Amino acid sequence: MESYALKIILALFLPAALVVLFTRVTYHHVVGLILTVALIAASVYAGYTHTWLLYAIDALSLTAGFYIAGRMREQAKHGDRDPS
Numbered sequence: 001m002e003s004y005a006l007k008i009i010l011a012l013f014l015p016a017a018l019v020v021l022f023t024r025v026t027y028h029h030v031v032g033l034i035l036t037v038a039l040i041a042a043s044v045y046a047g048y049t050h051t052w053l054l055y056a057i058d059a060l061s062l063t064a065g066f067y068i069a070g071r072m073r074e075q076a077k078h079g080d081r082d083p084s
Contacts (some may be wrong), residue, residue: 011057015040019065020072029069036062
């Protein structure tokens with residue numbers, strides 16, 4: 001069985017990374033967020049997440065990933081217009 005500390009560390013970084021990854025693949029940050037939430041819901045249903053603390057950390061990481069993906073998308077839009 002995995003340690004609780006490892007689950008917390010993964011909950012801090014993995015959802016944000018998945019939102020950014022799915023945003024890069026689908027070119028839309030809302031779709032990236034929805035796909036990541038679906039994966040987290042499946043893991044909760046499978047029983048990998050047991051406490052409210054992990055739910056809260058997942059939500060915090062999702063929010064951070066959504067913010068990063070949105071900024072990344074905006075920078076890409078503005079970078080396409082300005083060739084400097």
